Amino acid sequence: MRLSWRLSSRSEDRFETWIAQRHQERVLTGETTAVGPCPDQAFLRDLARRSKRITLSDPRVDHAASCPECMKRLLAFRNVDRSRRRKLTAAAAFAACLLVAAVFVSVTEYRAPRKQSAANAAVASVTVDLFDAGTIRGEQPGALQSVLLPASVVKVTVILPRFSPAGQYAVAVTQDQNGNGVVAQGGAAATSNGDHVTVSVELDLRKAKAGAYFLATIHEQDQASYYYPLRIK
């Protein structure tokens, strides 16, 4: 129902446009006779813009509709008006794009630092110094003070015992000193800084219960593993 109404309305528009074009052609080729003098430019400009100031009963409207000179000016005014409207539309669209871009940028700028600070707040950094811990394989370093880690995501930097070789290491939190009951583990390549060799891994201890554990460092190449007492608070 609505669709057919639209179609008939559109075909009416086309019909009216066709009549207007036929009329324009007749006027421009001098087939019509205009009555009275030509109105001034201001009146023609208002007429071209369909200004509300103009009443159709005005005799100047009849003149302009049948005078070839006035018709040419009317068409010229209408073209100027149309290009001005197109420019305004383009400018408005461009301004809308700028606004969308500005909102997008401010939203992403607003979000990014929040995300970053949340991530930073969640990760605790702990350095475990084992430089002077025993270096005999399998030996339990009894005198070593136990390492304390929070039950959160922890970036653990282990300063490996003296004379530790470079290479890839695994660092784990285990429930005993035979490597059973792994609570969390991570792997990384050791970096050498002077005579200190360190390895940094991120361990997720959020699900670990508070208590006694072991911190294991395992050199992946020769599988040498060391266990140090650890407490999770």
Ligand SMILES: [Zn+2]
């Ligand atoms: Zn005229």
